[in-house]
Amino acid sequence: MSSTLQTQQTGQALWQAAVQAGYPAAIWRLPNHSERELIIDASGTVSTVAMDFEELPMGFAVSPFINPDAEQTLFLKADFYWRFDENGTILAAEHKHTDKHPALDALFHPAPATARKETIPAIQILGPSGEQQAQFEKTVAQAIRQMERGKFRKVVLSRTKTIQFDEQPDVLMLFNRLCKAYPNAFVSAVYLPERNQIWLGATPERLVSMDTDGIFRTVALAGTQSAFDSEGRPKRPADAPWTQKEIEEQALVGRYIIGCFKKIRIREYIEEGPRTVVAGNLMHLRSDYSVDMQAVNFPQLGTVMLRLLHPTSAVCGMPREAAQEFILQSETHDRELYSGFLGPVNIFRNEGPESHLFVNLRCMKLEGQEGTLYAGAGLTEDSVPAKEWRETELKCDTLLSVVTKS
Numbered sequence: 001m002s003s004t005l006q007t008q009q010t011g012q013a014l015w016q017a018a019v020q021a022g023y024p025a026a027i028w029r030l031p032n033h034s035e036r037e038l039i040i041d042a043s044g045t046v047s048t049v050a051m052d053f054e055e056l057p058m059g060f061a062v063s064p065f066i067n068p069d070a071e072q073t074l075f076l077k078a079d080f081y082w083r084f085d086e087n088g089t090i091l092a093a094e095h096k097h098t099d100k101h102p103a104l105d106a107l108f109h110p111a112p113a114t115a116r117k118e119t120i121p122a123i124q125i126l127g128p129s130g131e132q133q134a135q136f137e138k139t140v141a142q143a144i145r146q147m148e149r150g151k152f153r154k155v156v157l158s159r160t161k162t163i164q165f166d167e168q169p170d171v172l173m174l175f176n177r178l179c180k181a182y183p184n185a186f187v188s189a190v191y192l193p194e195r196n197q198i199w200l201g202a203t204p205e206r207l208v209s210m211d212t213d214g215i216f217r218t219v220a221l222a223g224t225q226s227a228f229d230s231e232g233r234p235k236r237p238a239d240a241p242w243t244q245k246e247i248e249e250q251a252l253v254g255r256y257i258i259g260c261f262k263k264i265r266i267r268e269y270i271e272e273g274p275r276t277v278v279a280g281n282l283m284h285l286r287s288d289y290s291v292d293m294q295a296v297n298f299p300q301l302g303t304v305m306l307r308l309l310h311p312t313s314a315v316c317g318m319p320r321e322a323a324q325e326f327i328l329q330s331e332t333h334d335r336e337l338y339s340g341f342l343g344p345v346n347i348f349r350n351e352g353p354e355s356h357l358f359v360n361l362r363c364m365k366l367e368g369q370e371g372t373l374y375a376g377a378g379l380t381e382d383s384v385p386a387k388e389w390r391e392t393e394l395k396c397d398t399l400l401s402v403v404t405k406s
């Protein structure tokens, strides 16, 4: 490890160097943490792996929505790893390669980082059109009819919103703004050179976490309302009114998780909630589940549960197969990595490795100057099409308000 590197590089310069040289890179900040972590895969390509926490090295996983048994998961190896504090001071660094690696030239002697643009480039909203809104609402009505006929009980329908930046946005600046705006979200930016994409997001939904103490965690998150009242004042979470539709919708996600525990005969889980949680401009209902993996003597619990859980009924529906079929038939866009999962795997912190996978929500795919925002809404028999559209608008705003405000 080079000492020059430790003192002179900043997250900004390293990220820029990786992107300019075409090396896969991921930067993230865990919920309620201040440290940022950055990895670079020096192979230059992202591999496709089966998600197995016991087998995988230290890295960052990214999964598409469609990923049966999590066997087609993209994986960025942590050939280079740094941890920074809020001000960019390096707290820890770990490198698998020596000074001979060609990646080093690009990373450690980068072209001077272009001056930080303090202002965000202007954007134009390219879509959706009124026609797309009408189409979305028509599909909601179709889903309601199918649910009335008993085809499925819940389905999550999504849509996109396309924006065009007037010039290339500074991704690290947007990342830092998201970290500041949403302290309790998982904030990340992932550069995938083969796809020529950067995915940026601030998600409120944990899918599978395992900390150094061997505690497994997951959540049931659903139900959405604005975090502000009609006069724009923040609502008190404890006073948030939830309708029967939303309570039922969240309960379905919880039941699905408990069903997964039952399948593998885990009875010793702790369930807390549901309670109202704030996620930026929104509020949701959330129940938390945890299992002490040592106490149940089940070290593979994370891997097994991930395969059973994804995609949960928070992003797909229930029963899963029928809901997924409806999504694939009715949505007019490819979800790609939206509503998949992403996060650090086997990152060594303190005493041992930790893994934290989140559902890829409140995210934007950036291709050059074009950004695609994704948002979905959980539909049940009691859904009202116009309200579901409004909900997806609010979900797009979580990211949009941060990437456009100057």
Ligand SMILES: C=C(O[C@@H]1C=C(C(=O)O)C=C[C@H]1O)C(=O)O
Pocket (backbone or CB within 6 Å): 156, 158, 205, 221, 222, 223, 224, 284, 314, 315, 361, 362, 374, 375, 376, 377, 378, 379, 395
């Ligand atoms: C599907 C999304 O969010 C999910 C759906 C929710 C809902 O239907 O109320 C709430 C939180 C998330 O589990 C999204 O943000 O795109």
